[in-house]
Amino acid sequence: MSTAVMPVRVTTAAQAAARDAAAIAAGTPSYSLMHRAGTSAAHAILAHVAEVRSAGAVVFCGGGNNGGDGWVVAGELARAGCPVSVVEVAAPSTDDATRAKAEALPALAGHAEPRHPAVVVDALLGTGATGALRDALLPHVDAIAATRAAGATVVALDLPSGIDATTGAGGRCVRADITLAFGTLKRGHLLRRDECGAIVCLDIGLGPHAALDDGAPTLVDAAYVRDAVPPIPADAHKGVRRRLGIVGGGEGMAGAPMLAARGAMRSGVGMVQLLVAPSNVPVVQAALPETMAGRWPVTAEDQDRVLHWTHCLLLGPGLGRTAMTRALVERLLVEWKGPVVLDADALNVFEGEPRMLGSLLGARPAIVTPHPVEAARLLRRDGASVSAERFAVGAELAKQLGATVILKGVPTVISAPDGRVAVSASGSPALGTAGSGDVLAGIVATLLAQTGDPFASACSAAWVHGRAGEIAVSEGSVRGTSLEDIVEALRRAWRLDEPAHHAAVLTTLPAVGSVR
Numbered sequence: 001m002s003t004a005v006m007p008v009r010v011t012t013a014a015q016a017a018a019r020d021a022a023a024i025a026a027g028t029p030s031y032s033l034m035h036r037a038g039t040s041a042a043h044a045i046l047a048h049v050a051e052v053r054s055a056g057a058v059v060f061c062g063g064g065n066n067g068g069d070g071w072v073v074a075g076e077l078a079r080a081g082c083p084v085s086v087v088e089v090a091a092p093s094t095d096d097a098t099r100a101k102a103e104a105l106p107a108l109a110g111h112a113e114p115r116h117p118a119v120v121v122d123a124l125l126g127t128g129a130t131g132a133l134r135d136a137l138l139p140h141v142d143a144i145a146a147t148r149a150a151g152a153t154v155v156a157l158d159l160p161s162g163i164d165a166t167t168g169a170g171g172r173c174v175r176a177d178i179t180l181a182f183g184t185l186k187r188g189h190l191l192r193r194d195e196c197g198a199i200v201c202l203d204i205g206l207g208p209h210a211a212l213d214d215g216a217p218t219l220v221d222a223a224y225v226r227d228a229v230p231p232i233p234a235d236a237h238k239g240v241r242r243r244l245g246i247v248g249g250g251e252g253m254a255g256a257p258m259l260a261a262r263g264a265m266r267s268g269v270g271m272v273q274l275l276v277a278p279s280n281v282p283v284v285q286a287a288l289p290e291t292m293a294g295r296w297p298v299t300a301e302d303q304d305r306v307l308h309w310t311h312c313l314l315l316g317p318g319l320g321r322t323a324m325t326r327a328l329v330e331r332l333l334v335e336w337k338g339p340v341v342l343d344a345d346a347l348n349v350f351e352g353e354p355r356m357l358g359s360l361l362g363a364r365p366a367i368v369t370p371h372p373v374e375a376a377r378l379l380r381r382d383g384a385s386v387s388a389e390r391f392a393v394g395a396e397l398a399k400q401l402g403a404t405v406i407l408k409g410v411p412t413v414i415s416a417p418d419g420r421v422a423v424s425a426s427g428s429p430a431l432g433t434a435g436s437g438d439v440l441a442g443i444v445a446t447l448l449a450q451t452g453d454p455f456a457s458a459c460s461a462a463w464v465h466g467r468a469g470e471i472a473v474s475e476g477s478v479r480g481t482s483l484e485d486i487v488e489a490l491r492r493a494w495r496l497d498e499p500a501h502h503a504a505v506l507t508t509l510p511a512v513g514s515v516r
């Protein structure tokens with residue numbers, strides 16, 4: 001079992017408040033959390049938008065503690081010499097916000113007003129907001145948007161106002177270029193990447209209370225993957241790097257298993273064997289000469305050959321949703337007791353029968369990789385509700401199947417049958433294309449063959465796949481990035497490096513929405 005450390009949690013509004021409360025109960029004064037949040041935010045603004053020193057900032061403060069954070073930011077920026085003005089949308093209604101305003105006012109007194117501010121700080125609402133934005137705030141949201149249109153960088157404190165921290169719901173809301181999240185990432189951030197811009201999670205001094213054991217998922221990052229996936233030893237041969245059998249590729253669908261094979265080959269696999277429709281064997285062999293190709297294992301002899309050879313089976317890519325598929329998958333799951341990854345049609349043929357699939361999987365290391373529509377099919381519910389409740393649905397499916405579930409999406413949620421949940425937020429819209437899931441399946445099956453740990457393999461594969469998408473896009477554009485580029489970018493993604501950041505920064509996520 002992996003001993004990986006994943007310090008950043010993904011919380012609901014209530015889980016975020018519980019962490020603040022736990023730190024306060026353990027002796028940290030609540031104002032010190034607000035002060036730390038505000039000063040760290042001011043430092044982040046100075047670091048990200050150098051022009052704020054000369055052009056200044058305008059800070060929109062609401063009446064709650066999010067507004068209090070805004071007052072701390074305003075005071076700190078003024079003390080750093082920036083021109084600063086505050087738009088007080090509501091007078092402070094909490095003791096901490098009242099104190100924050102009182103401490104900021106002397107620094108702001110007599111300060112130059114920014115004429116063309118470089119930064120607009122959104123401190124209207126944070127995790128305490130409920131329901132849609134009240135009408136009284138709409139002119140301020142418009143004013144923030146207008147200043148952004150004039151060239152200012154919008155920095156949201158904790159989260160863009162108007163977005164529900166727990167559900168991501170919300171119609172009108174602030175559109176931020178940078179969101180400075182306090183202590184934890186909120187689910188709403190990951191569900192509304194377009195509005196959050198780049199996300200920087202700041203340490204506000206919650207200490208061990210940030211990791212409160214209340215089921216809040218952990219965020220997968222490069223450090224986790226470095227810990228979970230062992231380096232390839234100097235004397236590794238193809239047996240050490242493991243052999244992977246991929247069963248897929250029905251007529252007209254030879255591409256899917258080949259993409260899975262290419263994901264595997266760019267993730268350190270030792271050998272791949274593709275078992276496809278008889279008519280596809282020559283094309284697969286010609287396109288990927290470094291793999292072995294054969295026909296679906298229908299006879300006992302075919303079956304023995306692959307089952308004695310492989311360390312892990314990946315079933316599904318391009319297999320086709322047919323009675324033959326159901327029979328083949330069932331038979332292989334009975335004959336093969338080792339690790340398996342099931343994707344696409346290997347899942348689709350168990351529509352409405354998760355318990356049946358679970359009994360075939362038994363207690364072996366197993367991973368399923370549905371997208372929301374496939375998960376909906378398995379559970380016989382609608383796809384929209386699966387997306388909306390992805391945190392709960394992933395966990396439910398994992399329990400029913402007794403397998404680790406990668407519920408793909410933005411964000412991807414990984415659930416283990418024992419209740420562990422993680423989130424992978426790496427990625428780019430460039431990954432939203434046919435064949436992307438096949439590449440992921442090849443990566444995850446390789447890691448499962450090598451580590452035997454389904455949860456660590458699933459988390460690591462999801463993160464690396466997303467990271468390859470980020471890298472491919474950073475070197476070009478979303479529109480111009482093909483799956484080819486993403487497979488190629490795995491080479492870089494597997495370096496598992498991450499941007500060096502300041503000690504007060506817990507993690508960063510790049511802006512992925514509205515990026516060309």
Ligand SMILES: NC(=O)C1=CN([C@@H]2O[C@H](COP(=O)(O)OP(=O)(O)OC[C@H]3O[C@@H](n4cnc5c(N)ncnc54)[C@H](OP(=O)(O)O)[C@@H]3O)[C@@H](O)[C@H]2O)[C@@H](O)CC1
Nearest residue numbers: 020033034063064065066125126127128129130132134158
């Ligand atoms: N110790 C801590 O907890 C720490 C908390 N921290 C910070 O505090 C934030 C949470 O603060 P919070 O709980 O005070 O709530 P907050 O987000 O300011 O909103 C409440 C205000 O919004 C109003 N309002 C509500 N709904 C609305 C709507 N739909 N449309 C319009 N208005 C609406 C509501 O009005 P009311 O309902 O009272 O009339 C009230 O005025 C958190 O995100 C982080 O930034 C950090 O400093 C670290 C320490």
Ligand SMILES: [K+]
Nearest residue numbers: 122125157159
């Ligand atoms: K805000």
